[in-house]
Amino acid sequence: MNPSDTNFPAPERTHLRLGFVALSDAAPLAVAALRDLGARHGITIELCRQPSWAAVRDKLLSGEIDAAHALYGLVYGVQLGIGGPQADMAVLMVLNRNGQAITLSRPLADAMERGASVKEALHSLGRTPVIAQTFPTGTHAMWLYYWLAAHGVHPLRDVESIVIPPPRMADALVEGALDGFCAGEPWHAVAEARGAGKTVAYTSEIWPDHPEKVLACRRDFAALYPATARALVRTMLDACAWLDASAHRAEIAQALSSPALLGVPGALIEPRLAASDGGDARALPVRFFDDGAVNYPRVSDGLWFITQYRRWGMLDADIDDAAVATSVNQTALYRDAAQAAGIATPGERRAATFCDGRVWDGGDAARYLAGFEMRA
Structure with missing residues (x-):
């Protein structure tokens, strides 16, 4: 165990099963497992690949993964x-x-390249476009809905939004079952390599430096095994820091290509994971650490998702949204782990300007929500 952990109790659980879906941004888990980074914090990690986000949810709830x-x-x-x-x-x-994108079929993308707006391109189909995302309340659904609305397309009325697991996206586009999708990499790179579609937007263009994947568990796991949860955060911070080096990005891209992880050629993973510009000048690079600036679980980030659920009619319960976000995001546990690692904790608030010019800083969620003209 790392000497800096000696002020904390030893982990209550020493072997942890971690779920992941075949995506490039599972890199921190892959690094932690392949390099045995948990050893210095008293834990071992077993990776458990899941076929979909619904499977991740179900196995977290059943306790099959920790x-x-x-x-x-x-x-x-x-x-x-x-x-x-x-x-x-x-x-x-x-x-x-960052690190996610929206890909449309080649006819739609070509129409946009010729100057058509998003709304005009989709309307040119002469039918309701079918665009996939990966989970009903997930990040990709929210990025897709926000982007469509910003371009004058109602995401609940003007398109048919369906759920498909990320590894199925490129196949579905090739088969003509989809007109586009929003998901993580490397499935956009795969779709382009197969000639089925073209990336038309990056999610960092929608919300620059947006939060994406998180290290999640049931709250009772964190409450019952706080030293274990802290050791796991320490391990993942080490993995995220390792990924900051460009040479390490290229190395992990090759490791991710294995059938047990992504099963996609490294040549399709590496450009959008390792390139300093994310593979395209329009995109901000996928960020894993940046001296800890990436990793703090801001309550305001969680609160933003609740505003979008209300915007699109998914949530109408009279609850204290900020209190929910405060209970979910384990800021105190994270601070303990970061402090032990000598990592600074950034501020609670961070202002961000979205693609439609609206600014979110977490200060007045009700006023922010009321300002949207397009909603359910």
């Missing part, structure tokens, strides 16, 4: 009882920012 690489919005959907059975959930830390 924690997971999870969509920020999955955690909040379960907490609120709108993304499956209600259960009290915990966000231990943010694993990455």
Whole structure:
């Protein structure tokens, strides 16, 4: 165990099963397992690949996995009882920012390249477009809905939004079952390589440096095994820090190509994971650490997802939204782990300007929500 951990109790659980979905931003979990980074904090890690986000949810709730690489919005959907059975959930830390995209079929993307607006391109189909995301309350649904609305397309009325697991996205686009999708990498790179679609927007263009995947667990796990949860955060912070080096990004891209992880050629993973510009000048790079600036689980980030659930009619319960976010995001546990690692904790508030010019800083959620003209 790391000497800096000697002021903390030893982990109550020493072997942890961590779920993940085949995505490039599962890199921190892969690094932690492949490099045995948990050893210095008294834990071992077993990776458990899952076929979908619904499977991640179900196995977290059943206890078959202890924690997971999870969509920020999955955690909040379960907490609120709108993304499956209600259960009290915990966000231990943010694993990455940016790194997602929206891909449309080649005919639609080509129309946009010729100058058509998003609305005009979709209307040119002469039918309701079918666009997939990965989980009803997940990040990709929220990025897709926000982007469509910003371009004058109502995401609940003008398109058919369906759920498909990320590894199925490119296949579905090739088969003509979809007109587009919003998901993580490397599935956009795969779709382009297969000639089925083209990336038309990056999620960092929607919300620059947005939070994406989180380290999630049930709240009772964090309460029963606080030293274990702290050791797990320490391990993932080490993994995220390791990923900051560009040479390490290229190394993990090759490791992720294995059938046990992503099963996609490294040549399709590396450009959008390792390139300093994310593979495209329009995109901000996927960020894993940046001296800890990435990882703090701000309550305001969680609260933003609740505003979007209300915007799109997914949530109408009279509850204290800020209190929910405060209970989910384990800021005190994270601070303990970060302090032990000598990592600074950033401020609670962070202002961000979205693609429609609106600013979110977490200060007045009700006023922010009321300002949207397009909603359910």
